[in-house]
Amino acid sequence: MAVVALLLLVVLPCLNRFPAPGSFLHVSDFQINLYGKYLCYAILAVGVDMLWGYTNLLSLGQALFFSLGGYMMGMYLMRMIGDLGQYHQPIPDFLVFLGWSKLPEFWRPFSSFPFAMLMAFALPGALAALFGFLAFRSRIRGVYFSILTQALTYAAWLLFFRNSLLMGGNNGFTDFKFILGYDLRTPRTQLVLYMITAAALILVYLGCRWLTRTKFGLVQQAIKTSENRVLFSGYAAGNYKLFVFVICSLIAALGGVLYVPQVGIINPSEMGTERSLEAVVWVAVGGRGTLIGPILGAVGVNALRSWITRAYPDLWQLMLGTLIIIVTVFMPKGIAGVPGQLSALGRRWKSRPETAPAVDPSQEPAAK
Amino acid sequence: MSTSNKFILSMEDVNKTFDGFKAISNLTFYMDEGELRVIIGPNGAGKSTMLDLITGRTRPDSGKIEYDLNTDLTRLNEYQINRLGIGRKFQTPSVYIDHTVFENVMLSLKGPRGVFAALFHRTTPDERDRIEEVLKTVGLSDRAQAKAGLLSHGQKQWLEIGMLIAQDPKLLLVDEPAAGMTDEETHKTGELLMRLEGKHSIVVIEHDMTFVRQIARKVTVLHQGTVLCEGSVDAVQNNERVIEVYLGRKKKT
Numbered sequence: 379m380a381v382v383a384l385l386l387l388v389v390l391p392c393l394n395r396f397p398a399p400g401s402f403l404h405v406s407d408f409q410i411n412l413y414g415k416y417l418c419y420a421i422l423a424v425g426v427d428m429l430w431g432y433t434n435l436l437s438l439g440q441a442l443f444f445s446l447g448g449y450m451m452g453m454y455l456m457r458m459i460g461d462l463g464q465y466h467q468p469i470p471d472f473l474v475f476l477g478w479s480k481l482p483e484f485w486r487p488f489s490s491f492p493f494a495m496l497m498a499f500a501l502p503g504a505l506a507a508l509f510g511f512l513a514f515r516s517r518i519r520g521v522y523f524s525i526l527t528q529a530l531t532y533a534a535w536l537l538f539f540r541n542s543l544l545m546g547g548n549n550g551f552t553d554f555k556f557i558l559g560y561d562l563r564t565p566r567t568q569l570v571l572y573m574i575t576a577a578a579l580i581l582v583y584l585g586c587r588w589l590t591r592t593k594f595g596l597v598q599q600a601i602k603t604s605e606n607r608v609l610f611s612g613y614a615a616g617n618y619k620l621f622v623f624v625i626c627s628l629i630a631a632l633g634g635v636l637y638v639p640q641v642g643i644i645n646p647s648e649m650g651t652e653r654s655l656e657a658v659v660w661v662a663v664g665g666r667g668t669l670i671g672p673i674l675g676a677v678g679v680n681a682l683r684s685w686i687t688r689a690y691p692d693l694w695q696l697m698l699g700t701l702i703i704i705v706t707v708f709m710p711k712g713i714a715g716v717p718g719q720l721s722a723l724g725r726r727w728k729s730r731p732e733t734a735p736a737v738d739p740s741q742e743p744a745a746k
Numbered sequence: 747m748s749t750s751n752k753f754i755l756s757m758e759d760v761n762k763t764f765d766g767f768k769a770i771s772n773l774t775f776y777m778d779e780g781e782l783r784v785i786i787g788p789n790g791a792g793k794s795t796m797l798d799l800i801t802g803r804t805r806p807d808s809g810k811i812e813y814d815l816n817t818d819l820t821r822l823n824e825y826q827i828n829r830l831g832i833g834r835k836f837q838t839p840s841v842y843i844d845h846t847v848f849e850n851v852m853l854s855l856k857g858p859r860g861v862f863a864a865l866f867h868r869t870t871p872d873e874r875d876r877i878e879e880v881l882k883t884v885g886l887s888d889r890a891q892a893k894a895g896l897l898s899h900g901q902k903q904w905l906e907i908g909m910l911i912a913q914d915p916k917l918l919l920v921d922e923p924a925a926g927m928t929d930e931e932t933h934k935t936g937e938l939l940m941r942l943e944g945k946h947s948i949v950v951i952e953h954d955m956t957f958v959r960q961i962a963r964k965v966t967v968l969h970q971g972t973v974l975c976e977g978s979v980d981a982v983q984n985n986e987r988v989i990e991v992y993l994g995r996k997k998k999t
Contacts, residue, residue, distance in 0.1 A: 589865075592864065592865055592866070592867065593852075593853070593864040593865075593867040593869075594861065594864040594865045594867075596845060596849055596852070596853055596864075597853060597864055599842070599844060599845065600842045600845065600853055602844070603842045603843050603844050603845075604840045604841070604842055604843075606836070606840060607836075607840045607841065607842065607909075609824040609825050609828075610801060610824055610825075610828055610833075610834050610836075611825075611828060611853065611854050611909070611913065612825050612828035612829045612859045612913070613825055613859050614825050614859065615825075617860075617861050618861055618864075621861050
């Protein structure tokens with residue numbers, strides 16, 4: 379992980395700043411921005427894995443928490459456009475389009491960055507706490523939990539599609555211009571955002587690593603193997619699951635907050651059920667139940683996707699399906715499990731000549 | 747049945763029906779503190795359901811279940827009941843297979859069970875000693891750092907018993923501890939349970955009659971969800987009704 383951290387936080391930005399554009403080593407602004415996006419997905423994936431890989435809670439609602447964080451950030455960014463929008467009004471364009479002449483009450487406080495940040499975590503956190511409380515109190519487990527989280531996400535998706543929610547409807551928010559006074563359209567701001575994202579990812583990774591190594595983490599993983607044993611050992615398993623669920627919703631929200639200013643758009647498609655499923659695929663490909671796996675998976679699959687959708691636009695879905703099959707059949711522990719698989723293979727390879735030669739090469743010449 | 751003794755557990759007129767099937771009917775059962783009681787009965791007699799009722803996994807339709815004189819168990823859930831000092835071993839060994847043997851016992855040690863207590867918990871030397879002691883009792887000291895999933899079936903059973911001991915429960919409910927064990931392992935398990943007698947009150951559910959003979963002083967026979975008879979192994983084995991419903995059928999094994 380130290381190597382990955384160094385690469386993300388130091389090497390990539392340096393390659394962006396120093397080598398001349400066009401040189402072999404140069405990383406373009408476009409690519410930095412692209413990697414910034416991947417790292418946001420990686421943050422989301424770590425949260426998914428903390429739930430799925432470490433607690434056996436397959437949540438298909440993580441994209442919702444990601445988007446909620448993103449939307450809160452988006453509201454702030456919309457306010458920062460000021461009157462530079464298409465209609466040159468002091469309120470966001472879509473509101474003008476809907477016939478509003480002044481800002482709705484609930485939009486007002488989002489001109490404040492700290493307030494928007496507070497909401498970006500408070501809202502997904504509160505939703506996760508409420509949903510988790512109800513679900514875990516009713517002992518909803520396994521596939522039923524997955525279905526419910528998916529239903530929740532779907533409901534939110536439908537809700538956000540409606541213009542009457544005054545959250546941009548189908549088109550969401552876009553055309554952002556400034557963040558904290560810095561111009562979002564300059565490569566320098568984007569580079570700083572990228573570096574903040576890389577740092578955030580590393581902190582999330584370290585935080586989760588700490589968590590999984592505490593006694594809490596042991597209980598969390600015990601729930602995964604035998605929830606009954608945990609319950610009958612006096613642990614209120616539901617409380618443990620609720621805690622992890624809320625933490626992971628906050629992690630997802632963090633990813634969303636960093637995603638929006640870098641991608642420049644947030645709309646309901648980000649909280650679609652596909653995104654949640656994609657996040658699960660990243661985790662599976664990268665290596666479920668490890669913390670480095672989701673990062674490798676999120677970055678790897680998305681990089682592959684960028685390349686394939688440009689090179690062979692029609693083949694992406696097919697390739698993704700093939701990838702899932704290959705991973706499930708040949709790499710059950712994902713990319714992160716490959717070194718282990720290889721060394722196991724190596725051991726078998728080595729132990730074979732030791733048993734076999736005893737029969738033929740030494741004895742045969744003597745017999746002749 | 748005299749009521750003057752101090753009962754660790756009393757069940758009175760307990761009924762439980764699943765989809766029309768009467769799993770437990772008018773079950774009345776008393777147990778003294780420090781006693782080792784063996785419960786036998788044919789398949790479907792309601793033995794495991796009885797443990798489910800005591801440990802809060804299911805709730806009775808009617809009847810009283812009281813623990814330690816007057817704590818009503820029928821309204822509490824699994825972890826609340828466990829915290830009162832009732833430990834349960836499942837029929838199929840249920841240990842945390844991805845954790846080490848040491849961690850398995852560590853998670854079971856008596857102590858605070860809250861989320862935040864767990865976040866900032868550090869294993870103290872005292873706890874370490876307790877864990878070693880438990881591992882010694884169940885004979886797994888040399889496997890402390892092994893993954894529990896790598897243990898043999900018998901060792902898993904012992905580990906789970908060790909996890910119960912670590913909780914230091916007043917009442918231990920042990921469901922078929924010898925299932926799937928070799929004769930030698932079964933014998934060792936019997937000795938282990940007998941060492942615990944007195945310190946804890948123990949209920950053992952068992953099929954294996956040799957094993958029952960080894961450990962039992964008092965046996966309760968369950969049949970169709972109710973107590974058929976109670977007494978010493980010999981008395982029970984010679985009881986005609988028992989022979990009819992249970993031992994007669996059991997000849998094959």
